[in-house]
Amino acid sequence: MAIRDNALIQVKNLKKYYNRGAIKALDDVSVDINKGDVMVVIGPSGSGKSTFLRSLNLLEQPTGGQIIFGGVDITKKKYTDENGKSIKLNLDEHRQRMGMVFQHFNLFPHMTIIDNMTLAPVQVKGKNKAECEKRALKLLERVGLKDRANAYPIQLSGGQKQRVAIVRALMMEPEVMLFDEPTSALDPEMVGEVLEVMKELASEGMTMVCVTHEMGFAREVGNRVLFMADGKLVEQGTPDEIFNNPKSPRLKEFFAQVLK
Amino acid sequence: MKKMFALLLALSMCLLVFAVPAAATATTDSWRDELTTVTEGKLTVATSPDFAPYEFYAIDENGTPTLSGFDMDLAKYMADYMGLELEIVTVDFDGVLSELQTKSVDLGMAGLSPSAEREAIMDFSEIYYQGGQAMVTSKAYADEIKSMEDANKADYTIGAQTGSIQLELANTNTPDAAIVSMPKVTDIISELLSGKEQAAFVEMDVALCYQKNYPDLVVVCEVPYDTKGSAIGVCKGNAPLLAAVNDAITASQEDGSMEQFVAEAVDLAAGDKYEGLLEDGAVPGQEGEEAPDEAEEESGNAFVKAKNFATVAKYKDLFVQGVIVTILLSVFTVLIGFVLALMLALMRMSDFRPLRFLSMNKEGFEEDTGILSKIGKFNPLSFLATAYVEIIRSTPVLVQIFIIYYGVFSMISLPSFTLFGFLKFERFFPGIVALGINSGAYLCEIIRSGIQSVDGGQTEAARSLGMSQIQNLRFIILPQALKNILPAIANEFVVIIKESSITYTIGVQDIMSAVNAVKGAAFVITEPLLVATAIYFCLCFPTSKVIAYFERRMSRGDKR
Numbered sequence: 001m002a003i004r005d006n007a008l009i010q011v012k013n014l015k016k017y018y019n020r021g022a023i024k025a026l027d028d029v030s031v032d033i034n035k036g037d038v039m040v041v042i043g044p045s046g047s048g049k050s051t052f053l054r055s056l057n058l059l060e061q062p063t064g065g066q067i068i069f070g071g072v073d074i075t076k077k078k079y080t081d082e083n084g085k086s087i088k089l090n091l092d093e094h095r096q097r098m099g100m101v102f103q104h105f106n107l108f109p110h111m112t113i114i115d116n117m118t119l120a121p122v123q124v125k126g127k128n129k130a131e132c133e134k135r136a137l138k139l140l141e142r143v144g145l146k147d148r149a150n151a152y153p154i155q156l157s158g159g160q161k162q163r164v165a166i167v168r169a170l171m172m173e174p175e176v177m178l179f180d181e182p183t184s185a186l187d188p189e190m191v192g193e194v195l196e197v198m199k200e201l202a203s204e205g206m207t208m209v210c211v212t213h214e215m216g217f218a219r220e221v222g223n224r225v226l227f228m229a230d231g232k233l234v235e236q237g238t239p240d241e242i243f244n245n246p247k248s249p250r251l252k253e254f255f256a257q258v259l260k
Numbered sequence: 261m262k263k264m265f266a267l268l269l270a271l272s273m274c275l276l277v278f279a280v281p282a283a284a285t286a287t288t289d290s291w292r293d294e295l296t297t298v299t300e301g302k303l304t305v306a307t308s309p310d311f312a313p314y315e316f317y318a319i320d321e322n323g324t325p326t327l328s329g330f331d332m333d334l335a336k337y338m339a340d341y342m343g344l345e346l347e348i349v350t351v352d353f354d355g356v357l358s359e360l361q362t363k364s365v366d367l368g369m370a371g372l373s374p375s376a377e378r379e380a381i382m383d384f385s386e387i388y389y390q391g392g393q394a395m396v397t398s399k400a401y402a403d404e405i406k407s408m409e410d411a412n413k414a415d416y417t418i419g420a421q422t423g424s425i426q427l428e429l430a431n432t433n434t435p436d437a438a439i440v441s442m443p444k445v446t447d448i449i450s451e452l453l454s455g456k457e458q459a460a461f462v463e464m465d466v467a468l469c470y471q472k473n474y475p476d477l478v479v480v481c482e483v484p485y486d487t488k489g490s491a492i493g494v495c496k497g498n499a500p501l502l503a504a505v506n507d508a509i510t511a512s513q514e515d516g517s518m519e520q521f522v523a524e525a526v527d528l529a530a531g532d533k534y535e536g537l538l539e540d541g542a543v544p545g546q547e548g549e550e551a552p553d554e555a556e557e558e559s560g561n562a563f564v565k566a567k568n569f570a571t572v573a574k575y576k577d578l579f580v581q582g583v584i585v586t587i588l589l590s591v592f593t594v595l596i597g598f599v600l601a602l603m604l605a606l607m608r609m610s611d612f613r614p615l616r617f618l619s620m621n622k623e624g625f626e627e628d629t630g631i632l633s634k635i636g637k638f639n640p641l642s643f644l645a646t647a648y649v650e651i652i653r654s655t656p657v658l659v660q661i662f663i664i665y666y667g668v669f670s671m672i673s674l675p676s677f678t679l680f681g682f683l684k685f686e687r688f689f690p691g692i693v694a695l696g697i698n699s700g701a702y703l704c705e706i707i708r709s710g711i712q713s714v715d716g717g718q719t720e721a722a723r724s725l726g727m728s729q730i731q732n733l734r735f736i737i738l739p740q741a742l743k744n745i746l747p748a749i750a751n752e753f754v755v756i757i758k759e760s761s762i763t764y765t766i767g768v769q770d771i772m773s774a775v776n777a778v779k780g781a782a783f784v785i786t787e788p789l790l791v792a793t794a795i796y797f798c799l800c801f802p803t804s805k806v807i808a809y810f811e812r813r814m815s816r817g818d819k820r
Binding site: 110 | 715717718720721722723724725726727728731735736739740743
């Protein structure tokens with residue numbers, strides 16, 4: 001299979017088995033994530049959608065398949081370059097190019113908001129601290145939290161924390177953003193402010209993979225929707241195809257449950 | 261052959277040269293040029309100051325507790341004679357033997373009687389003091405026990421000092437009795453007077469000294485022993501030093517110094533000369549020997565006597581030094597322990613699996629079941645660290661200290677110097693190393709639990725930002741883990757304050773060694789222990805209260 005120009009991440013036959021395959025958290029999932037895609041992954045809980053997302057930056061170690069990112073299969077310890085030389089894979093480098101936002105925010109509680117944001121660019125990329133702080137303040141201003149720069153995470157609401165988590169990931173200037181149920185731990189009145197930031201990000205052309213239960217967001221912002229059940233990729237298509245014309249009985253059943 | 265002959269000739273020439281002055285003065289100075297000691301320029305002498313009038317702590321004119329006794333006077337005399345600086349190391353009696361065996365000191369002076377077994381581990385000087393051996397009992401048993409045969413009964417308990425000739429004498433002369441060995445003569449006398457022992461074997465002069473202070477003590481008989489007298493134990497194989505010691509002994513006997521030392525020491529031990537060992541406010545003119553006798557009889561068998569605290573107070577300098585040493589011991593132990601523990605904890609939590617390839621399937625992914633996957637999970641670093649922690653936690657700290665001090669540090673020579681005038685580095689250092697090694701095992705578990713208490717999401721967030729494992733540890737995990745475990749580390753500090761008391765067994769002058777000094781010198785036992793109890797309490801209780809305060813404050817900050 002040739003690598004298409006706009007395929008940022010190619011997932012091929014991705015598997016995550018436990019107990020020699022008795023439990024299949026991910027069962028042969030293949031999908032291309034293209035540049036500029038806003039891919040929304042939906043499905044019942046335990047369907048493997050979080051495992052799929054977390055496998056993309058190898059927070060979850062798969063038991064089979066390939067994830068090709070930047071022309072390199074990042075599931076292997078080594079790869080061969082164009083001259084046929086064997087090179088040890090530096091996973092940290094690849095992770096720098098994928099931002100991730102977690103359900104439980106995972107801000108560093110012992111650091112101020114601004115330090116949370118500048119730590120990785122300064123320590124990992126070796127950037128100038130003052131410049132990073134300037135950029136961090138600009139990003140905070142965009143999400144309306146400039147005045148909380150010197151606060152500690154504990155002093156913020158859930159919605160504020162998640163907005164900080166998003167801009168913290170953006171500080172590394174990633175090529176793709178992975179969202180793992182970013183609004184599931186939030187009080188309902190705070191869901192909107194986080195989705196607003198994500199919507200804005202999507203409109204700027206950021207490639208996004210988003211596991212969510214927010215069907216409205218999937219329908220409105222997503223350009224592709226994946227439906228997963230029992231570790232399998234059951235159906236995929238545009239939001240219009242998925243929501244208005246579901247084909248598989250499993251997906252119809254799911255909608256019957258959630259859109260009651 | 262020719263060479264051998266030349267050597268012999270040279271040797272005999274040397275002998276000839278030195279024989280002439282030797283004949284004139286009865287001493288030879290042949291050792292002068294070849295004299296070497298453990299620490300250059302110093303004569304290091306190990307002793308066990310619980311053995312009045314040989315060696316004990318007495319209060320001098322300035323009210324300072326000073327090592328005294330004729331052994332100490334003779335040691336000073338010998339050091340001057342050899343042109344060296346005297347350095348005294350105080351340990352238990354069996355410690356004196358170990359120090360000589362491991363060649364940590366030059367001389368052992370503790371009323372040592374030469375014996376064949378001891379000859380194997382040390383050289384002996386000539387006899388410098390004609391002592392004798394005695395069997396003692398208390399007044400309560402004086403009628404029953406009139407000879408060694410009387411004492412040789414199965415229902416009698418007989419005491420003697422650990423590692424001493426007296427212990428051998430007890431075993432030979434009263435084999436049917438139950439024989440108890442204790443590290444300090446003071447403890448033996450105390451047990452005897454309280455009725456826990458019926459008789460004891462003690463050096464004659466020591467027995468007479470105790471008798472002056474404790475009139476209930478009765479000397480039953482002199483115990484026959486083939487080597488009558490005490491000699492100085494000399495580090496084995498140091499012939500020039502042995503020659504020097506023998507010359508010094510001869511000189512001290514010829515100029516009458518030795519006689520004077522003994523007379524002074526006996527006076528001092530009986531409380532005749534210095535007010536220090538007398539009851540405060542004793543009637544002037546009353547004879548020194550009677551004053552304490554009456555006091556003893558008046559207070560009868562009281563557990564604690566107020567006047568004895570006054571005696572202990574005179575040794576306050578030793579206690580102050582002890583407190584400083586104990587605090588320094590604890591601080592350095594926790595520091596060493598912490599660094600060690602951090603390394604161990606990281607080893608235990610590392611992901612170093614050199615056999616991982618065995619558990620890979622054809623596609624290069626790890627299998628999670630089967631024997632090969634178990635082998636693949638083997639982590640040698642973690643295994644070593646776990647073994648270390650389990651071994652250290654399952655063995656007594658006393659054993660560890662002895663192994664480190666007499667085993668490891670007898671092979672490594674440490675610089676010998678004294679800090680603040682009382683902290684001997686070559687003992688303090690093995691002490692903190694041994695305690696640190698012990699504490700490291702416990703702190704390792706504390707640190708490990710601290711690291712594991714940090715939410716797993718923190719690592720995920722850090723790694724997803726591209727941070728390496730080390731960066732994650734340094735910036736994210738350890739700062740949070742340390743905050744969580746600070747109270748536990750501080751508690752370990754309190755534990756170490758108490759546990760450090762064990763280092764007195766290798767001659768570190770901490771609070772416990774002050775207690776032992778007072779016990780050996782002033783013949784009071786319970787009171788210095790109570791003083792030590794109070795000191796330890798005053799150190800530990802406020803510390804744990806302060807910790808508890810900070811613990812509460814920190815947990816308040818975490819509430820959402």
